[in-house]
Each structure stands twice: as structure tokens, then as C-alpha cells.
Amino acid sequence: MNSKENCRNELRTAVLQLSDRCLYSASKWAAEQLVGIEHDPAKFTPSNTRFQRGSSSIRRRFRTNELTSTPVTGVSYVSTPVMEEDEAVNGDFYLLAKSYFHCREYRRAGHVLREQTGKKSDFLRCYALYLAGEKRKEEEMIELEGPLGKSYAVNRELVSLERELSALHKNGMLDSFGLYLYGLVLKEKGNENLARTVLVNSVNSYPWNWSAWLELQALCSTIDILNSLTLNNHWMKEFFLASAYQELRMHNESLAKYEHLQGIFGFSNYIQAQIAKVQYSLREFEQVEVIFEELLRIDPFRVEDMDVYSNVLYTKECFSALSYLAHRVILTDKYRPETCCIIGNYYSLKGQHEKSVMYFKRALKLNKNYLSAWTLMGHEYVEMKNIPAAVDAYRRAVDISPRDYRAWYGLGQTYEMMAMPFYALHYFRKSVFLQPNDSRLWIAMAQCYEAEQLHMVEEAIKCYGRAANCNDREAIALHKLAKLHKELGRSDEAAFYYKKDLERMEAEDREGPNMVEALMFLAQHYKARNRFEESEVYCTRLLDYTGPERETAKSLLRGMRMDRSGFPSMDVEHLPP
């Protein structure tokens, strides 16, 4: 349990250092993980762990891999020496600046530190200026365009900051926090390669700054870039990789990492939430729901990531649970994008699309790069039959992140709705390219090809084939494949797929017209191939159903018997009438 203790000590120092530099969210994150480390039960009274203890029993229900409870072995992490603090020269000014900073008077904070030297005050001064610029940028955005318009407002401090920081960087005067800020500025300026290098330096020298990792992650748009980074083997890297994999939609890898991390950070809400998000992407809604219920019990005022929970509730059509959640978050913090999104989801579920759009718009006003809100708003517009607005919303989502397959899919669906299947194909192709293992996308594409206007059956078959190969839950693909092959007169292939479909239906205990159709076809097919025994099996099964098929089956059976009576070698008599 030494590593736990190590982590705890490192994080404890890091929280202090980060909050001393006013890096609030990084410090918040570090503190959360600090508390998330599993305690040695011997040392602590039950009251300390009351919330956490109770949780694990439920959580374990879904824990597939028991190995994770044992601490990690075999990986030796580098230990980065905890940084020594600067001497307290000019400490008074620094304190004043920090107070100003706390009161969000960034320029004032920067001004106080204008004469101060030392890495720490340099950092805080630059950081304050950066934030002042950001604040001004946000204001300008609203002044110039209105919040939902695209606008071109820039942080006017970037140029001077870059100049100063690069000079400091050249002289080696930047500590890891300075490097983080420099990386941030470079990223904003669009100098991604240098930004990446600088950020890697920053996290290598001071790995506990989660904000730096996040910036770095935003610069890793492909797996190749991610793999090319040279990162020290610190345990923070695991967090980073897990998060980066999640972003690159390598869900299983990400899940493995998180579960691995749970060995140490057994009570980290953050990890729980991330696992829930990954599970959501894997469409394991039951698990997601359990995890979020748990999280809300432990941390009732949590708003982060709750939009994912609301999505699950939406999909499961839990009206009251969703309304309860919405009520809860609106009391906690009304002006959070997540809150608005949850309410939007609720109204959408209730079918009140105008109101829903209003809340999504509000969410976007609060964060205009809020990807899922754009997509969800697109869905609402589709419901409202406002096609151009829907297309516009989806397109905005795509422009923010070209890798958002949902928005591409939404675009495709919208155009398909307009009876433009060929045009829609372009978008489906995009989404399928990004998410090749999603059967829904393949099916949507196949339906486009199959549409009566296009009727490109061969292509449709190919798409359905892909869909059938990637775990098609609704079992549309097999049936369609069988049907299309039948249409094309390829009865062997059709029989193959009907049989497969039949097997599936049997396995899942489903009945219905598809079943009858499959049985009917198979009966006729095998009869035509003179494989009477198989055919008879299907015919007898058909006899269980009512309707014209039953009669057809009967006549088929009769016909076969007649045929067989023609063959003297066969014994017909033992067949039951």
C-alpha cells in the first residue's frame, strides 16, 4: 500500500501548490483524487468512509474484473520529486495579487505583480493577464455578434503573452506552470506542434497539473499523435491515457485503464463518472444508470457529467426520474450548460420541442462549443420539421468537432427525411467512417441505398452485411439481408440468412411476422431443393401459427408426402398426419 500513500502525499502537496497558483480546476481535480484514494480501513473510523463504504457493494455488482481491487504490480512509476516552493521574497505582493485574483480582478492582480520577479509571480501575472484577455474575449463575443452567432473575437493578450513567454522559455526561466501557460497560449495561437512539445515538458516536470494534461489531450486528435508523445511513466499518465482513449473512442482500452486506476483511487467520483461515460458510449445503459445513481447519492450536488445521465434516462424514457434530476440540478446551479441540457432533454421527452430548443439554446449560450447540445438541438429541430435549422445545428456540431459521428448521422437522417437519399449517403459515409462498429449507422446507410428512389440493392446488401457483423441489436440486418437476397433470386444466400435470423429469434425468444416469413421461405426453399426432411420441419413449425401461412404449410406437407409416395424406397407411413 506504499503507492497509495505516495500518491496521497504527492496529491496533498499538489493541491496546495496548484491552489497557490490559482489553478483552481486542476487543484479541484487533484483534491478529488486525493479523497478518492481508498483508505486503509484499519486506520479510519467508519464515519469517515460512511458514504464510500456503502457504495462499493452496489458498484461491485457490475465490476467484471476482480483483479482491479488488487494494487497494480509490475509497473514501476517514476517518482517525480515534489517541487520545492519559491522563497517568500515579495510574498506580500503575491498575497495581494492572489486576493485580487480570487475576487476575479485579473488585471489588477497582474498590475500588482508587474515589478515582481520570480517564477511564481511571473506565472501568476501572465496567467492573470491571460484570464483577463479571455474574459474580455467572451464579453466581446457577445458585444459583437450575439452568443449563438459565430464570431471572431480573440484574446488580445495572446500576442504580448506569447512574446514574453517565449523569451522566458528561451532563457529557461519557465517552470512547469509557466510551460503550461505557454502551451496554452501557443495552442490558442494555432501553433500546435510547439504547444504539444511545451505541454509535454510541463507534464513531465510536474505531472499533477490536470489542466495541462487536458490541454495536451485536446492536441491529440489521432492515436498516432498520442503514441508519439514521450511521456514519463508517472501514474498521472494513466489518467491521461484513459481520458485520451475515451476521446479517441477507444472505449474498451479506456475502460481497462479506468478500472486499473480504480485499484488505487477506489473512491474517486471522477473515475466513476468517466467509467459511466465510457459505458454510455458502449451503450450499457443499465450500468450507467446504476453508477450515476450512486454518484448522486454520494455527491448530491454534482452537476458535472449529469447530462450523460439524463441522456440515459431519456433513452429509457424515465419521465419522473428525469424530471427529478432536472429539478435537482436546477436548484444546485441553474446556469450551467449541463443543467440546461438536462432540462432540454426532459422537455424533449415530453414532446415539447419548442421549450426543449429554448433550453438547448441557453446551454449553448453558456458554452457555445457544447457539442452534444448542438446535436440534441438538431434532433429537436428535426422533430419540429424545421429542416434548415436542424441542418444548421448539426453542421455547427460537425464544425466544432469533425469527429462527431452523431451529428453526421443526424445530417444524413435529415436529408433522408427530405427524400434525398443519395445526398444523405455522403453524411452516412462520414459517420460510418468515424464509427465503423455501429450497426445502426450501417443500417441507416443500407436503408438509403435500399430506398425506392435509389434502389441500389447490391450496395444495400453490403451495408447490411457490415451491420450484421457488428452486433446488430435490433436484428434488422439479418432479416433485410435475407429479404434482399430473396428479391434478387439468390435463394441459397437468402436461406442462409433466414436461417441465421431464425436462430437469433429463437435465442432471443422473439416471435412475429419475421419468424413466419423465415419459416415459410425456408420450408419452400428446402422443398425446392428436394431436402424434404428439413422442409417438413419448418412446415410443422408453421402449423403452430394461424393465418394463410398455416394453410400453405399444410398444402406443402401434403405435396411432399405425395411426392415421396412416388418413391418406393422411402417409408412414408410413419409420418404423423
Next chain:
Amino acid sequence: MAGILRAPSAFAVTPHKVSTCILIQIYAPPAQISVPFPFSSVTQHNRLGLYLLALTKSCDDIFEPKLAELLNQLREIGGLMDQWLTNHLTNRLSALQSPDDLFNFFSEMRGILGGLDSGVVEDDQIILDPNSNLGLFLRRCILAFNLLSFEGVCHLLTNIGIYCNECFSTCPTYELQHLDDPSNEVEVLSEYENMDLENYISEKITEEIEAGITSKGVSFHLYLPKALSTLVEDIEASTNPKLEHSNKVGEHSLYTPSSSNALRNVDPRGGVFLRSNWQMQGYFMERAEAIEKHGSSFSSSAFELILRQLQKLAPELDRVHFLRYLNSLYHDDYFAALENLHCYFDYSAGTEGFDFLSPTPGTNSFGRYEIALLCLGMMHFHFGHPKQALEVFTEAVRVSQQQSNDSCLAYTLAAICNLLSEIGISSTTGMLGSSYSPMISVGTSLSVQQQLFVLLKGSLKRAESLKLKQLVAANHLAVAKFDLTHVQRPLISFGPKASMKLKTCPINVCKELRSCSRLVSAFSSEGSGLTMEGAFCTAWLKNLQKPIGSLVLSEDHGSGNNANPSQFCTQPSSIHGSLLQLVGSSYLLRATAWEMYGSAPLAQVHALVYATCFADTSSSLDATLVHVKLIQHLAIFKGYKEAFAALKIAEEKFLCISKSRILILKLQLLHERALHRGHLKLAQQVCDQLGVLASSITGVDMDLKTEASLRHARTFLAAKQFSQATAVAHSLFCMCYKFNLQVENASVLLLLAEIHMKSGNAVLGLPYALASLSFCQSFNLDLLKASATLILAELLLSLGTTHRKGALTLIHGVFPMILGHGGLELCARAYIAEAKCHLSDPSFSVSENSEVVLDPLKQASEDLQALEYHELAAEAFYLMAFVFDKLGHLEEREEAAAQFKKHIMVLENPQAVEDPLFNL
């Protein structure tokens, strides 16, 4: 409609506009003197007025000029008073130090405007009419300022500070007004800005003015029909006249955006302001036209840079995406084009700009996505994906019908016609099969050609009823093209048939072509003035840079700046460029038509007319086409030397432009010459190169494919590999038959006849020659018919001397045609054949009528020497030697024999002459 989430960018007050306001105040001060203070004469006064007008309208750039540029221009304008003007301007600008100064400034501006109702106007008084252009501009500025929130005023003030600072830091001669460092200023300003931002008024009224102006007829997508027309005129190139030296050298450099624009750094601190919406649209129009006109010579990356910048600065301008699409389209970047096209239509929903649409507000909520389909189809067509294009077009037809968008339907039909006529499709079943359109559904049982005919007629009718004049013209051209190459057959295959002569109808072609050109007169009455105005102003401003006094002198300097006067000539034309292109392509089509009908002079004349009259407006594609025609003419009538000289010039001129067409021409010429000289290996090589230029997709680049295999067969023929030659020609014939290329069939048949003749099977050749003749007759291909007749005569001659009389009659029958319109080779062959006829006649006495055979032979040998056609030349000299021998002219006989020997030697050792031109 799509912009539900976005406020359209309105008319914003910028520092540049403030400067313009100051200048307007100078131009029209409230005082009441006829020539106000600083001006010394009325002309000077007017000049400033003109300048201001141009300043508010020009659309050559996306950014407003910086103060330094403005001051420079003022110096040009001001003449004697430039010092006063610039000083006044800078002083006024730098006097604007606080928000209150700005408020005062704009209320002062209001004083310049004459009241709408002030009845008493004195004679000398200068009053700025509130409804004049400048008055309107001023009013909009004042209005925009009044609508500004306090934050907005603060922004303006900061920007004015930056605007002045930039200038003063670059031109130190001016006394530096003390202005704070902009960063300090931002700090100062920020205290103003902690206030409620919610009630930021949208500049609705300004928008309305803007809308009022733009809706008058800035038709952004006017080039859509043009795109159609340029596609229409790509008729296959064959043979034609002399080269024409126009002054278009270096033109491509003229149209690439100046690098200063491209590289202008968008420093967020620097005062970079976009021009007004109206000017931007003008700029877009102008750029779009330039891209279409210059194709790939248009510098792609520089323009892309500007567009990216623009997209960053003004993300609400969706048209940027369209321009990016056009740019990538003409640079053959399929993926970027596709991406940008989709992006554009996603954002704009097709509702932007298409003013040929009937504005029915009810349907607007669905967007105009059928236009997206139309554009996508044309894109696929452009990239040579006929199948996809056809799919998209059928979808476009269906959606247009659903949305009852008639004009889009008309355009789509025209586009389909274009596709069907351009691309070889053996059958449309499974493509256009189902009942999408009542017109197409008729065609299920018809051949492609018949379907095309029905579509063409329907499309023309539709365009006429919708009064889409350009489309009507484009359709006329398409019909003409169809008539040119297709025999009309009855559409119904049963019932009593009207007796129809199976012939193309040249009169119809002429009619259609004429009705296309009539368009110009129809348009000149309408006038698309507004768009021209911006261009005119731009040109005017550009001319400022040149001092007026030295204009004459600089012209005397000669070639150095001849681009400018020519530009000056073109600018005031009131006819839209796309229209001129359309008319121009009718001339091109005329040239092609005459080429096919076999009148070399007329074809040449029309090509020349095109080259001289439409050179300015023609797209680079057409320009190359006309050059190709003229060079081919040279090659046929003057020999290779001149043709290659001309080709060199053309190559230089179209350096990077649509290289392929010039390249094809070069290969063609090289191949022909190689064949004539007997460089068979080289010929084969060139021929293969020609073949790989064609797209591998069936049905695409049919011209090139037929051309390549025709040449392939010819190469085999020259190598005396008759069976291979026959095989190639046969498969070519099958292909032509499959794709209904009747005109090509005629020449393939002729080639087959020739192959059989050369292989010694004259009897086998006869039916081919006759078939070719009948093809030529029904398509009115007179020149080809003449050469078919010649082949027929040669065939007859080789059957034996008994047929020589018939052969001679045949030759004499076509002599007028051949001598009038045929090229060197054809004439020479006719002469030789005639001589042979005479010589084979036992009753013909050489000594009596020596000139009857000698004259044509001499003529033939001269022609053939120009062509370097060794084989035939040798034959001519052989015959000459033979005749001289009979006449007893020994000296001349020896000479002819020596010539014969020389040609044979060269033919047998082709490597002796190395070829400097073959450096591909």
C-alpha cells in the same frame, strides 16, 4: 432562412467609414459656395466626388483600406490641395479622443445632409441629396452609429486609435498625434464595459436598407448558367485555321490575387475591417467569375488563404464556402470540393442568392436543397463520375418537383441533357428508368439519343416559359449541338411514319445558333447594372495609381504595361461576362459546325472572330480550344513547321492552364508528323501517351478514346500490320456504334476501307468506302465525303485499269471540294490519284499532254514536302521520274529520281532526323 441562429452581419461603422464621412464633409460642406474652400476648380471638386463614390462601391478586396493607403490615394486625387486634404483628415481623426467626440462628430455629419423637405434650394448651394449614393452612405453610417451601444462606441474609438496609429507608425513624416499604446487603451476601455450587455440592439433598420439594396439584383449565382454553357460548348476539336496573337500574355498573373492581400497578416490588434456586405458580395462575384474563367491558372493556395481568413473574420458569410468549393473544383481537388459544397448548402440551405427562384415564402421553410443536388450533380460531372451525376440529377428532378421549384427543374434538365450528350451512355435503363419525370418516363422505350432529344425539347420549352434567358440560350446551343451530330428519327416506332429524310439538318443548327446570339440584344435592354457598378469603381480606383498626366507617355513606352489599357477597354462593357461567354461559345460551335460540314475558311473565320472578340471574357478552357482549332488548321494547310511554332506560343501562353488540351494537341501533331516521317516507334509511343490521358471510366472522355484508338489503328496501318489495324478499327467501330457516335463511325469506316486498300484487298475495301460515303451524306460531312470518294476512286483504280475512267470521274467530281477546303495531304493525294488515272490509261499519251500529269504531280510533291510525308512524296517523285523518262527529259528525270531516292532513304532510316520537340 437557415440563419435562424445567426444575425446577418450588418453595416458596421468602422474607422475607414469615419474617414469617408470626413471626406464627404469636405466634399459637401454646409457652407453655401459653389466651389467650397479647399477646391480650386469644379473639376477638382467633382474628382473628389467620384473618388468617394468609387470608395464606397469598389469591391476589389475584402478589407477596407488602411489609412496609409487612403492617404496615398488622396494624394493622387488631391493634386494641389493634397497636403490640406490629408492634414485635415488626420487631424479630424486624431481629434476623436473620447466617446463624446464621436457623438458630436456624427451629429455634425447629420448637418451635411440636406433635409428631405427643405423646399428652398439656392442655386449655388451644395446639398447632399439624402437619396444619392453618398447621402445614403452617410445616412447609413449615422444610423449605424446611433444604434451602437456604448460598448460599440468604445470599440469604435479603440479601432480608430489603432487605425491612426498603424498609419503613423508606417509614415513618420506626419506629426505623431499622441495616442496611447493600444494595449493601454484596452485597459482604459475595459472599465467602460462592465455593464449590462443584454440590450444590445440588433441593427435591424440597417439590415433592411442592406436587404433593399442587395435584393435589387445582385445575383450571386448568375454563373450557374454559365457553368452550364461552358460545358455545352466543349465540342470535340478537329481541324482549323491560323494562329492569332492576342495580347493575353501574362494574363494569368493579372488575375491572381496580389500577394500583399494574401499575406496580409491578420493581427487582431491591427485594424482589419471587412468591407460592407454589398462590397463583399461584389468581391465574391468577381472572384467566382475569375475562378471560372481562368480555371486552374487561378492561383489556388493564395486565394484559399484569403478565404480561410475571411471565414475566420466573418463566419456568417456562407458564400465563402461556395467560393472555396469553386476554387477546389477548378483545381481538381475532389474531396475539398465535396466537403465545401456540402458545407455551403448545409449552412445556407440553398436559399442564398438564387434570385432566379420564384419567391414563394411558404416553401422557404424547407430550404432549397434541390439546388444543392443540382450543384452536386454538376460537380460529379465535372470530375467525370457520370453515374453518380445521373443519380444526383434524378434526385434533383424529384426533389424539385416535390418542392415545385420549376426553375431548378429547368436547370436540372438542362444539366442532364448536357450530361447525356457529353458522356457516352449505351443505355439509361436502370438509371433514368423509372417514372421520375413525365418526360423521362416516355423515354423508357427509347434510345438514349431519343431520350436526349425529348429532354432537350422539354428543357428548352421549360426555360422559355420561365423566361430564364441564359438557360434558353444554353439550351439552344445544346440543341444545335445535338442537331449537328444526330439524324432525326421518328419517336414512335409504329403507325404511319411521315416520310423523313435521314439527314442532319444544317439549317436547324444555324437557326439554333442564331437564336442563341439573339440573347445579347434581349439582355442589353435589361442590364445587370448593379454588379457592374462595383467592378467599374474598382477599375477606376486602380487607374488612380497611374498619374493622369503621363498616361500618354506611358502608353508610348509600349508593351510594358499593355495590360492596363486593355483592361480599361473591357471595363465599361455593360454586358455580363457570362452572357458574353455564352455568345462566344455559339461562335465556337459555329466554327466546329463548319469544320464538320467541311468549310475550312468559314470555320477559320468563326474561330478568329471568337479569338478576337471574346478573348477577354472567354474561359481559359475555351481560349485553349480556339487556339487548338487554329493550330490544327495551320498544321493541315501550312505544314508542321508553322504549326509547331504556333504551338510553342500557345504553350507559353497557357503555361499552367488546362494543360491537357494543349498537351493533347501536341501529341496529335507529333503523332501525325511521326507517321508522315515514318518514325513508327515514336508514333506508337505518342499514341500510347494519348491513350492514357483519357479517364478509365466507361463513357467518359469519349473523344479522346476514339481519337487514341483511331491513331492506334493508323500506326498499325503505317507499319503494314494490317490484321492488327483491322482489329483495332473494328473494335473502335463497335464502340462508336454502342455509344452512337455516328460522325466518328464515318471516319472509322473510311479508315477500314483504306486498310483494305493498302493490304491489297480492294474488293473488301469497297463496301466500307461506300458505307462511309453514305454516313457522310446523311450527316452532311462534305469534306469527309470528298476524301471518301477519293478513297473509292483509289480503290477502283487498284481494281484494274478498266475502272480508271470511273475513278477519274469521281476524282474530278470532288476536286472543287478538295482544292477549296482540303488540306495539303488530301490535295496531294487527289493529284497523285489523278495522275495515276491518266498514266494508267493506255490511250493517254504522255508526250502530248505532259502538263496534265506533271502539274498536279509537281504540286503534290511540293505539298508533301511541306508535310514531310516521305512515303507519298517518294511516290510522286517516282511518277514524275517516270513521266520525264517517257518525255525523254533526262536531266529532270535524274533530279526526280534523286529526290525519290532521298525520300526513300529518309523513310527507311527514320532515326536520321532527331526530334528536338519531343521532350514530354
